[in-house]
Amino acid sequence: MTVSYFEIAHGCKDLPARAGKIRTAHGVIETPVFMPVGTQASVKSVSREELEEAGVQIILANTYHLYLRPGHEVVKTLGGLHRFMNWPHPILTDSGGFQVYSLAKLRKVTEEGVLFQSHLDGSRHFLGPDEAMEIQLALGSDIMMAFDECVSYPCDYEYVRRSVELTTSWALKCTKYKGRGPGKVFGIVQGGTYPDLRRKSAESLLELDFDGYAIGGLSVGEGFELRNEMIRVVQEMLPEDKPVYLMGVGTPEDIVEGVCLGVDMFDCVMPTRNARNGTLFTRTGKISIKNAKYVDDERPPDENCSCYTCRNYSRAYLRHLFMARELLAYRLNTIHNISYYMNLMKDLRQAILEESLDRFKKSFYERQGS
Amino acid sequence: MTVSYFEIAHGCKDLPARAGKIRTAHGVIETPVFMPVGTQASVKSVSREELEEAGVQIILANTYHLYLRPGHEVVKTLGGLHRFMNWPHPILTDSGGFQVYSLAKLRKVTEEGVLFQSHLDGSRHFLGPDEAMEIQLALGSDIMMAFDECVSYPCDYEYVRRSVELTTSWALKCTKYKGRGPGKVFGIVQGGTYPDLRRKSAESLLELDFDGYAIGGLSVGEGFELRNEMIRVVQEMLPEDKPVYLMGVGTPEDIVEGVCLGVDMFDCVMPTRNARNGTLFTRTGKISIKNAKYVDDERPPDENCSCYTCRNYSRAYLRHLFMARELLAYRLNTIHNISYYMNLMKDLRQAILEESLDRFKKSFYERQGS
Numbered sequence: 024m025t026v027s028y029f030e031i032a033h034g035c036k037d038l039p040a041r042a043g044k045i046r047t048a049h050g051v052i053e054t055p056v057f058m059p060v061g062t063q064a065s066v067k068s069v070s071r072e073e074l075e076e077a078g079v080q081i082i083l084a085n086t087y088h089l090y091l092r093p094g095h096e097v098v099k100t101l102g103g104l105h106r107f108m109n110w111p112h113p114i115l116t117d118s119g120g121f122q123v124y125s126l127a128k129l130r131k132v133t134e135e136g137v138l139f140q141s142h143l144d145g146s147r148h149f150l151g152p153d154e155a156m157e158i159q160l161a162l163g164s165d166i167m168m169a170f171d172e173c174v175s176y177p178c179d180y181e182y183v184r185r186s187v188e189l190t191t192s193w194a195l196k197c198t199k200y201k202g203r204g205p206g207k208v209f210g211i212v213q214g215g216t217y218p219d220l221r222r223k224s225a226e227s228l229l230e231l232d233f234d235g236y237a238i239g240g241l242s243v244g245e246g247f248e249l250r251n252e253m254i255r256v257v258q259e260m261l262p263e264d265k266p267v268y269l270m271g272v273g274t275p276e277d278i279v280e281g282v283c284l285g286v287d288m289f290d291c292v293m294p295t296r297n298a299r300n301g302t303l304f305t306r307t308g309k310i311s312i313k314n315a316k317y318v319d320d321e322r323p324p325d326e327n328c329s330c331y332t333c334r335n336y337s338r339a340y341l342r343h344l345f346m347a348r349e350l351l352a353y354r355l356n357t358i359h360n361i362s363y364y365m366n367l368m369k370d371l372r373q374a375i376l377e378e379s380l381d382r383f384k385k386s387f388y389e390r391q392g393s
Numbered sequence: 394m395t396v397s398y399f400e401i402a403h404g405c406k407d408l409p410a411r412a413g414k415i416r417t418a419h420g421v422i423e424t425p426v427f428m429p430v431g432t433q434a435s436v437k438s439v440s441r442e443e444l445e446e447a448g449v450q451i452i453l454a455n456t457y458h459l460y461l462r463p464g465h466e467v468v469k470t471l472g473g474l475h476r477f478m479n480w481p482h483p484i485l486t487d488s489g490g491f492q493v494y495s496l497a498k499l500r501k502v503t504e505e506g507v508l509f510q511s512h513l514d515g516s517r518h519f520l521g522p523d524e525a526m527e528i529q530l531a532l533g534s535d536i537m538m539a540f541d542e543c544v545s546y547p548c549d550y551e552y553v554r555r556s557v558e559l560t561t562s563w564a565l566k567c568t569k570y571k572g573r574g575p576g577k578v579f580g581i582v583q584g585g586t587y588p589d590l591r592r593k594s595a596e597s598l599l600e601l602d603f604d605g606y607a608i609g610g611l612s613v614g615e616g617f618e619l620r621n622e623m624i625r626v627v628q629e630m631l632p633e634d635k636p637v638y639l640m641g642v643g644t645p646e647d648i649v650e651g652v653c654l655g656v657d658m659f660d661c662v663m664p665t666r667n668a669r670n671g672t673l674f675t676r677t678g679k680i681s682i683k684n685a686k687y688v689d690d691e692r693p694p695d696e697n698c699s700c701y702t703c704r705n706y707s708r709a710y711l712r713h714l715f716m717a718r719e720l721l722a723y724r725l726n727t728i729h730n731i732s733y734y735m736n737l738m739k740d741l742r743q744a745i746l747e748e749s750l751d752r753f754k755k756s757f758y759e760r761q762g763s
Contacts, residue, residue, distance in 0.1 A: 063713075063714075063717040063719055064710070064713065064714075065714060065717075065719045065720075065721045067719065067720055067721070068720035068721060068724075069721070070721065070724075071705075088717075092713070092716065092717055093688060093709070093712075093713045093716075097688060097689050097709070100689050101689060101691060101707065101709055101710075107707075107709070107710055107713075108710060109705050109706060109710070318463060318467060319467050319470050319471060321471060335441075335479050336479060337471065337477075339463070339467070339471055339477070340434070340471075340477055340478060340479070342463075343433075343434065343462070343477075344433075344434075344435060346462065346463075347433040347435075347458075347462055349433055349435045349437065350435075350437055350438035350720060350723055350724070351437070351438060351439070353720055354438075354440075354720070354724070
């Protein structure tokens with residue numbers, strides 16, 4: 024009997040939450056896991072060593088961006104993405120679908136794929152399920168995402184219904200790439216905010232037996248309640264022995280909710296982007312380092328944090344760097360925010376293993392703004 | 394007998410070049426030394442640990458910038474500049490003179506000092522010799538520079554003559570701060586490109602018995618030959634037992650020449666600014682990492698360099714980061730360029746100690762562009 028690449032160490036008694044392990048060609052990931060975003064083969068402003076010290080186990084890289092620049096063939100020639108960017112640990116690549124819809128210009132969606140213009144130079148390109156998978160194979164991804172259509176929010180029922188069909192037909196093509204490389208292939212459940220379409224999408228993808236399942240097309244303005252409802256609808260249908268990945272989510276609160284709903288994997292630009300805007304996460308909520316009250320504040324950003332930034336720098340210095348637009352500001356803030364997210368995931372995992380997730384959630388909410 | 398804070402380990406037989414040591418309250422500096430510029434209490438994009446690994450012994454910070462933001466009183470309240478920026482090693486602060494002339498708006502120079510408007514918000518400020526020294530004391534500088542007037546190039550004889558007199562009268566006021574803190578106080582020789590005014594300036598400052606002497610007002614467009622002539626004129630007059638600091642210089646070639654002419658200390662934005670513009674120094678000359686030929690070049694920037702960047706990253710990746718405007722580009726390039734400058738200084742020091750400076754200089758020039 025082969026050992027599954029995904030193993031559940033403990034499932035909560037009263038909640039779908041679980042703690043597990045994902046084995047990849049580049050190492051083991053402990054779940055629930057948060058994946059910092061390294062869009063262009065770099066998690067903005069931080070080094071490999073800083074990610075490792077923060078406890079990062081897997082990062083996400085963007086197929087769309089790397090296809091356009093420097094080009095997946097170049098990356099392949101240079102030994103693949105891990106070697107190119109000096110990150111020997113797991114990498115998940117998205118399919119490029121989301122970026123084609125959110126960044127590219129003049130899109131034309133057909134049954135074959137999407138014709139679009141680069142946001143960099145206006146050059147014309149085509150991305151379909153085969154292209155998306157070939158690019159991800161060339162990059163040497165550990166977890167490849169099936170090519171999907173992302174609909175905007177709100178979106179009318181009929182459009183979403185047809186879109187789910189398209190995503191399903193593309194997903195079928197993507198499953199042919201299972202086993203073509205060391206990377207696993209995940210399908211993406213779409214369906215907007217329509218429970219029946221979400222169920223239909225999940226049902227069709229389940230027949231294709233992906234290595235894992237993502238819930239896509241959320242965090243696009245639908246709101247907390249509606250999102251959680253969609254997660255519930257999909258999660259109930261998914262097999263217990265496959266990882267569940269909630270794409271593009273989210274705030275610390277979103278992640279706590281997601282974990283409670285049975286999600287194993289998350290990614291979001293929030294910790295890194297917020298850092299560059301001067302917003303720092305702390306155990307008691309967010310702070311804006313720009314605030315004049317920090318001008319002579321000797322305390323670290325978070326007195327309960329032991330990250331590199333908190334060990335070495337004061338709010339006063341971080342405020343000064345940010346106001347003076349010093350490059351070091353972005354890096355020190357990013358190290359702290361990523362550390363915050365990593366610690367949150369560690370705490371959530373521990374709470375699951377100790378059957379104390381309810382208590383953790385309660386105290387997490389009590390701390391915010393205290 | 395007290396041990397001098399500046400000690401010469403070896404002086405060359407046929408050249409004024411020498412290798413020495415400067416003792417400061419924050420540690421010993423081996424000369425000849427290059428000081429990376431940390432204008433706003435940060436060497437742009439790099440951390441303390443990266444500076445240490447590159448071999449940096451002392452950095453320069455700017456009085457003008459720190460006075461305006463965050464303010465020297467704030468820095469003092471927070472325990473001084475070393476603690477504020479987490480740099481426990483020596484710091485030299487300039488007097489603010491150069492920035493007042495090059496950055497500030499609407500200057501009015503009187504015998505008392507300079508009235509100017511901040512380049513940040515147009516607010517009005519006054520900086521004179523007493524103010525400049527008080528600010529540097531508040532910052533806790535290890536080497537404080539006397540307040541001077543920097544003239545532009547070219548500048549007519551009569552203006553420079555009067556300016557030297559003004560700088561001398563300010564220098565007299567600055568010497569009163571000797572011994573007021575742990576920091577040494579250096580005078581700055583001015584005099585434009587007029588040998589007799591350079592001599593007059595040096596002569597007057599020598600009477601004031603500064604802890605060290607800087608040659609200021611060069612590298613402003615006067616050219617290689619004229620600059621070297623001015624260095625020679627001044628260096629000949631300076632006492633052997635005081636450090637000589639050539640301000641704002643320069644390229645690797647300028648530094649090799651300066652060391653041969655007896656200069657002990659240098660500072661320049663060149664390694665850091667060039668790094669952020671994509672220009673990397675190598676043993677065989679400069680390269681522009683933007684160049685398309687590096688798109689799939691697996692080699693490190695300099696195959697003879699063992700810095701963090703060269704150990705871990707290829708030209709192809711550095712080019713990609715630079716083209717994609719990734720923040721990591723500026724940092725990796727800066728680490729490399731600072732390491733290049735530090736290695737150059739180490740090689741120069743070793744050549745002095747081994748009486749092989751002529752040979753080093755010859756092979757240095759032969760390597761360029763090879």
